[in-house]
Amino acid sequence: xxxxxxxxxxxxxxxxxxxxxxxxxxxxxxxxxxxxxxxxxxxxxxxxxxxxxxxxxxxxxxxxxxxxxxxxxxxxxxxxxxxxxxxxxxxxxxxxx
Numbered sequence: 620x621x622x623x624x625x626x627x628x629x630x631x632x633x634x635x636x637x638x639x640x641x642x643x644x645x646x647x648x649x650x651x652x653x654x655x656x657x658x659x660x661x662x663x664x665x666x667x668x669x670x671x672x673x674x675x676x677x678x679x680x681x682x683x684x685x686x687x688x689x690x691x692x693x694x695x696x697x698x699x700x701x702x703x704x705x706x707x708x709x710x711x712x713x714x715x716x
Contacts, residue, residue: 643697644695644696644697644711645696645697645698646662646695646696646697646698647693647694647695647696647713648662648663648665648693648694649662649663649691649692649693649694650662650688650689650690650691650692650693650694651663651664651690652690653688653689653690655669655685655686655688660688660707662694662696667696667698667705667706667707668704668705668706668707669685669706669707670699670701670706670707670708672708673685673706673707673708673709673710674708674709674710675687675688675709675710675711675712676709676710676711676712677712678711678712678713678714678715678716679714683712687712688710688712691716692712692713692716693712693713693715693716694710694711694712694713695710695711695713696708696709696710696711697709
């Protein structure tokens with residue numbers, strides 16, 4: 620009986636940990652324009668601003684760079700409120716691009 624309870628508990632902990640490890644995204648869409656010089660990009664029809672510490676992640680989850688971004692990529696991203704405007708804090712390139 621103790622072994623069954625321990626096994627059920629272990630499985631529950633593992634499943635909860637896996638769910639917590641999954642990234643959560645506030646937004647998603649297709650990149651239409653990337654202008655690293657001005658620090659902006661257009662996703663669908665919305666102009667967005669890159670923050671000073673915007674992180675880019677590859678489809679495998681490895682840390683990438685802003686130079687990887689190009690029109691046509693499907694992305695998921697999170698925003699944060701800065702002093703002047705909302706900026707993109709992290710971008711995940713969707714697998715299968």
